[in-house]
Amino acid sequence: LDDVAVETLQHQVSAQSGGVRVTEIARPKVAVDTVLFAIEGGRLKCYLVQLTAGAAAGKWAFPGGLVRVGETLDEAARRELKDAASLRELYLEQLFSFGDPSRDPGAHVVSVGYLGLIDAAGAASSCSRKYAAGRWFEVAQMPALAYDHSVIADYAWRRLKSKLEYTNIACNLLAPTFTFAELEELYATVLERPLDRRNFRRRIMAMGLLKRLPGKRRGAHRPAALYAFGRRSVQMIEML
Amino acid sequence: LDDVAVETLQHQVSAQSGGVRVTEIARPKVAVDTVLFAIEGGRLKCYLVQLTAGAAAGKWAFPGGLVRVGETLDEAARRELKDAASLRELYLEQLFSFGDPSRDPGAHVVSVGYLGLIDAAGAASSCSRKYAAGRWFEVAQMPALAYDHSVIADYAWRRLKSKLEYTNIACNLLAPTFTFAELEELYATVLERPLDRRNFRRRIMAMGLLKRLPGKRRGAHRPAALYAFGRRSVQMIEML
């Protein structure tokens, strides 16, 4: 009932059992889990790893793990991605923290969810080192996920959709150089709806963030002008 | 006594005395900190408590504390508010998690920041039990804050401003019954800019969430119609 009494008791027990070392009260641990997206072949894909240990062994989940003392949450997320998929350069953004004690039946772990974006070239270089398997799934065809990771996935996709509308976040899903058609296809893929080409071009141009590059992409038909984002740091834009 | 806390203790002690070399690696702890807002006398105010222990003793901070094994983050935030300010009924929304190891020089604590809203009547009932002092400060006149709490405050105020524009979140800062002038003053206070009364009324009415109540508020001058929110659960609105 009285919290002060509980704290006091905990301190006493700690002192008795600790002797030289002060025993800490058990507390929930902190983990990070990253929902990593990439566009490949006009499909939105998501990186999953197959768990090897614990009650959820064999199930698929987002790469992540416990945070260490002395590192920031972002650092922990990047470290886990490097370990799990050999990924280095990518965009990371914190989403939300999930603290339901029952989300992991094994232990009380608070998970800080992250949204990660990488371009197709970076995604291709991914390879699982830490897990039994790691591969890219189409978001519409993901297997059942461990823990509450399907909830985290929902958050991530919603955030991505929403930020496409009012930021330049798309630059993190594209190669440094791209055509307008590629940019439009990215938007259509993520937002799951077709876009009017002329209106889309006008909106994007109004942002003033694209710079036109000298060359052309030559393909089977009329060559397309090349573009790049002027700034790759995310910034808010008045669009939508 | 708190069952969860006791169980946790027993688990900890037996693990220690059992001789099993499962010594846990030190991990960051998880805390919650709530930026609690209320409107009083046309001013936006924020509840702070004065810390009694640790390196930051004497400094002001948002009410919060460590999360316990077995409780959700929301539950932890509500428990701390009940302990710190005897507050029960209020709106809570998770903001962001702050994990910089140096944010608390004493230990690595990851803090999950919360935005809390309460109406003036609820705010008036607040009284600090756990801390040396607890009181409401105008947001423009807050003292220097402990840890990184001024960063959390920025997040909270920005989130509140933003959600006023596209949700019915305002209902949590008002009494169940209010006049249109009170609602408008709330918006003007939080957003720090004057609003056009006619445009504002049109926008709010377009939301379709207010219901007009039969009575009138009688004052020194022309009586004002009374309103209430139809739903107090937060929902997204097309406004702005």
Place this chain on the structure above:
DNA sequence: CCAAAAGTGTTGAGTATACACCCATGA
């Protein structure tokens, strides 16, 4: 009857949407 707050419409500017045809190239 006067002071003070409550209540009410219209207009103009800018923005978003819908829509169809010509262009440049490789095969």
Place this chain on the structure above:
DNA sequence: TCATGGGTGTATACTCAACACTTTTGG
């Protein structure tokens, strides 16, 4: 020359912002 994807402009509907006077009450 034709098939294919690249590239462009306009007309309309709608939304947002600016703006001032009348109404109702208490004192």
